[in-house]
Amino acid sequence: MGVGIEVTNLNAWYGANHTLQDINLPIPANHATALIGPSGCGKSTFVRCLNRMHETNPIARVTGSVRVGDMDIYADASPVEIRRRIGMVFQRPNPFPTMSIYDNVCSGLKLNGFTNRKVLDEVVESSLRKSALWDEVKDDLKKKSGASLSGGQQQRMCIARALAVDPEVLLMDEPASALDPVSTSKIEDLIFELKTQYTIVIVTHNMQQAARVAEKTGFFLNGRMVEFDSTHKIFTNPSDKRTEDYITGRFG
């Protein structure tokens, strides 16, 4: 089951660049939360702060607190543990090029020393079923390289790979922006399915997509969160003038 996330006074920097300023945000468990905003507004940085990927960049810095369930991820645990509980799907599909589909999906378990083949088989099948890819690849699991799949299939494989380590939260950084419309709609259907079991945070440039998949939406602008409310409210009756300008296409 997913857990809620409570972000308090989060600030982030890249070098001298203050990319996130005083973000406060409650992300509900087992729902999809969309983050929208123009390019460079800090929404990608924000999701990268939620699983401590932000700090893999040596010039990056963070202050504030992020509570996932009952754990403060910056105080109570190592980044490695955090990332096992909080999975991530990136903007471009990033399969491990030397691995088969099977190995790609169970790589998270294998690289953490898990070797029981029967369990791995089960996890690979259930993860690929969850990401709606099983029927397309079940015959060449070990024969084909993950990199040989189409872009949309690769992205669903990456989602399966993230699900295989059994996270509670799934962060998706523009997961469909590099894909064609058919693959995009598959990914959206998938998010719809997955949010019953996981807490999902999705960054998107596509406002229709946010409206379709998310219950809650946050609008980011210039490193600040301008407005956070139910998706319906954001898209029909936003409280802030800037949100209204953005969703009606007046800027950004």
Added chain:
Amino acid sequence: MKASLRQSKTRSAMRAATDHVATGLAILATILVIAPLFAIFGYLVFKGASSLNLDFFLKIPKPVGEEGGGMANAIVGSAVLLGVASLLGIPVGIGGGIYLAEFGRGTRFANAIRFTADVLNGVPSIVMGIAIYSLIVVPQHHFSAFSGGVALGIMMIPTVTRTTEEMLLMVPNSVREAALGLGVPNWRSVLSITLKTASPGVITGCMLAFARVAGETAPLIFTALGNQFWSTSLREPIAALPLQIYVYAISPYEDQHRLAWAGALVLIALIVIAVSLVRYVASRGILKGAS
């Protein structure tokens, strides 16, 4: 209308001509690159193949003045020396490359190591031989296979380090992030994901270094010394193909000249076989469609 059509026709004819010229130049360049290799190999076969027989691979050199004999001890000796060199040069070289590309990126220490590796690559091989002579041979009071292997191994390090670094830097960052995002510790991600993704290039680098030192003579003169008899001990002087070729080539005897040609042919053939074998084994695990 007509004028512009005609003009575009001449223009496309020009373009086609340029295309042919460029393709022709590329083919010519390729031939120039390959020609010396074939010329050398052909000449070696012409000069050396006739002296090749079973004895060459099974017997040790005959005393001066006697006909016949072989280079069995030199073939085995080269294998021993290259084994020691690879055990030293490949792990240290790959380790250094990993440090430069993954952990020390942008640090002063890494820049210093990179510079040192490039200088080491330019050190003449005879100087390497003298250095190892004074560092290992003199304190131990005897020439040895071990010291020869160390000299060759150190010569392998810079090539392996720099190619490993270059190949690791070519692995896209998204692949590293994918691994880290799954909760894989950084060291594990480096070894199992990044290095594995770069492995075809890294193996090529190791093979380049291997092939280069396999033919080295100068660093062995003060270290392995050479040996006319059977020895596989690391503590004793040992024979090596390049050394044996050198000794025979400058000898006054016609029979030994022929053996030197045969030795050179065998040396090149063995390098080609060793490199192809490693490439074949390394490529077997690669899946369909992998990039």
